[in-house]
Amino acid sequence: MTRSARRNRRMLQASGASAAVLLALSACSSSDSGDGSGGDSGSSSDKLSGEVTVFAAASLKESFTTLKKKFEKEHPGTKVTFSFGGSDSLAASINGGAPADAFAAASPKTMKMVTDKGGTDGKPSTFVRNExxxxxxxxxxxxxxxxxxxxxxxxxxxxxxxxxxxxxxxxxxxxxxxxxxxxxxxxxxxxxxxxxxxxxxxxxxxxxxxxxxxxxxxxxxxxxxxxxxAVNDYPIAPLKNAKNPDAGKAFIELVRSGEGQKVLGRAGFLKP
The missing domain is CATH 3.40.190.10 (Periplasmic binding protein-like II)
Known part of the structure; x- marks a missing residue:
């Protein structure tokens, strides 16, 4: 075999090896992409489960109970538990260490009792008003x-x-x-x-x-x-010492969503 022929043969072998590597990488990339997209829609990290404890003003009982049913249906494996009462008593309980994932108060003043103690995970937001x-x-x-x-x-x-x-x-x-x-x-x-x-x-x-x-x-x-x-603004916030923080935040998202606002509106609450 001439020197030129040997050189051409080596070039062809190298090209074939490179093509094989590229094909393998492409297959892995395609496989990873498929697994990733499937994981985004149903990954265990995105799936909520367990008990969600919400402390809420007594006036929210009927509408929040309706939203509880929707939440549990949308997130199988979750259970929403409420503690309804006067907002000042609820705030005092939270400050005293009572376990809760979210707090919905009937006034900014009672919510401030918790925020002043550093008990909320982020800034509270007004979700409805009441007259x-x-x-x-x-x-x-x-x-x-x-x-x-x-x-x-x-x-x-x-x-x-x-x-x-x-x-x-x-x-x-x-x-x-x-x-x-x-x-x-x-x-x-x-x-x-x-x-x-x-x-x-x-x-x-x-x-x-x-x-x-x-x-x-x-x-x-x-x-x-x-x-x-004398219209009251109702703030809601996730709590810093939450046992189930992701689920607590998800419940707040439902409350603030268009569907949540419809439920609250039907109950007679005013828009924020």
Missing amino acids: LEIATLPGNPDKVSSLKDLTKSGKKVVLCDKSVPCGAATQKALDASGLKLTPVSYEQDVKAALNKVVLKEADSAVVYKTDVKAAGDKVEGVEFPESAK
């Missing part, structure tokens, strides 16, 4: 038409405690109207105040519109103009 309404007995037998009517002698009126958001908002409305009201009791959350009327232990209560709506025909709602000066 006050007077809840009376069905049929409104006392013909209540304003806040002033609640000051009449002999009327059993219940208010939320001033330490909770609905009570603080009620006080703002009373201040705006220049009225003083002495209730028969102060309740620790809005559901407790409303329940006094439902059980006919009180003639009326100042609560949120959403709670009047949720009660259906058990009470009758009466709007009053001063409520416009």
Whole structure:
């Protein structure tokens, strides 16, 4: 074999080896790409599971319970557990170490109780607003038409405690109207105040519109103009010491989503 022929043969062998390497690399790349795209849509890192604990203002009970069902359906293997109550009590529990993944408060002031202690994972965001309404007995037998009517002698009126958001908002409305009201009791959350009327232990209560709506025909709602000066913003935030942080953030995403806002809107909440 001539020197030229040997050189040509070596060149062909090298070209063949290079082509084989390129084909192998291409196959690996294609295989990796396919595995990667499949992993993005159904990887274990993206799959949520376990218990999600949400602390939420009492007025959110009905709408959040609806969202719980949707969340658990979308994320099989998860279970949403709620602790509903007065926002100030919930904030105090979180600051005291109670385990929770997310907190939805009925006012920025009560959320600040947690943020001031460094308890939130990021800045809270307002997701809805809520307005006050007077809840009376069905049929409104006392013909209540304003806040002033609640000051009449002999009327059993219940208010939320001033330490909770609905009570603080009620006080703002009373201040705006220049009225003083002495209730028969102060309740620790809005559901407790409303329940006094439902059980006919009180003639009326100042609560949120959403709670009047949720009660259906058990009470009758009466709007009053001063409520416009006492609208509460509701902030929500993931918590720093969350046991299931990814699921907690996913629940917050659902609350803030278009579908979540529809559920909250149907419950009577106002847009943020």
